[in-house]
Amino acid sequence: MDMNLPDNVVLTKLDPLANWCRKNSLWPMPFATACCGIELMAMAASRHDISRFGAEVFRFTPRQCDLMIVAGRVVMKMMPVLQRIWLQMPEPKWCISMGACASSGGIFDTYAVVQGIDHFIPVDLYVPGCPPRPEQIIRSVIDLQEKIQKEGSLSGTEFTERERQHRKRALQDVLDDTL
C-alpha cells in the first residue's frame, strides 16, 4: 500500500488493534480463597502496582471482568461457585491459576480439595509458588498480554472457533484411523 501517510498514522488490521486494546486493559476478577490472595493484594498495591500494566481495575462482579485469577485452594464445595462465576464472565475471558493449590491441589491431597482447577475450567496460565511473589504474578500478566496479542480476534470468539477446529481435527483423526 503506497500512500503518503504522515508519521503519526499507523496502519494495522482490526484484530491486532482489538487485541492491543484488550491486553492493556485487563479487568481481573480476584477469586482469592487463601494466602495467595494476600500476594494478589500486594501485587495490586502501590509497591508492585499492577496498574503499570493496565490491570488494576479489580471488580468483584464477574460480569465486569475478563481475567479470572484463581488464588488459593478450591474445595469441592467451592467448585460449583467457581464454575458459575466463570460462566458469568463475558467473552473474551482468560484465567490465571495462581499458586500450587489452584494448579495442582498443592499439599492438600485430601477428599475435599480439588486437585487442580484445570480439571474443571479452562486455564491459560499457571503461576508456580506457594504463594507466588507479586513479581511472578506480574510476569504472568505480561505473558498473558503476549498471548492475547497473538491469539485474539475482533469478535472475541476465537476460543469457540479454536475449539471447533480442534474437534474437527480430532474427528478427522478418528475417521482416518478407522477407514
Place this chain on the structure above:
Amino acid sequence: MADTQEQLLANFDKALLRFSTFRDNHRVVVSPDTVTKLLSFLKQSCDFDLLIDITAVDYLHYPKAEHRFGLIYNLICTDREERLFVKTWLDEPDLTIPSAVPLWTGANWMEREVFDMFGIVFEDHPDLRRILLPDAFSAYPLRKDYPLRGRGERHNFQRITRAES
C-alpha cells in the same frame, strides 16, 4: 477443681465416674446414658456456664481401645476460671446421644459438625444436618475407615471447556 469433683461424687454413683488429670487438664469419663444428667448438673449446680467445644475421636485401630467413638465436651466455668473435659463413648450400631442444645444453645453448630464428620446422631437437635460438607455428601470423612483422598467426591464435577463458556 476439687470442689467440683466432690460435688459430683456427692451426687453421682462413684462407679459411674472416672476422674483423671493430665497437665492441668481435668477430665471425667462417664457412660453415654449418664452424660446428659451430668452435663445438666454441671451447668445448674457447678456453674459451668460456657460450652467451648464438642468434638469426637474415632478409636478404630487404636491399640487397647474399648470403644469405637469418644465424644468430648469441653466446659468452662467463667466465674472460677475452671475448665473440665467430659468424655463419653459410643459404639456402633447405636450412635445416638441426647443433644446438649437445651443446656447450651451454642452446642447447635458443634453437634452439627460432629454429625457431619463422624455421623454421630444427636437426639432432639433442632436442626441436625451437615454444616461444612455439601448436603449431597454421603460419607463421614473423619472416621478412620474413610480414605484420606476420598471416594471420588472431588472429581465429580462437570468439566467446562472453552467452547461451552
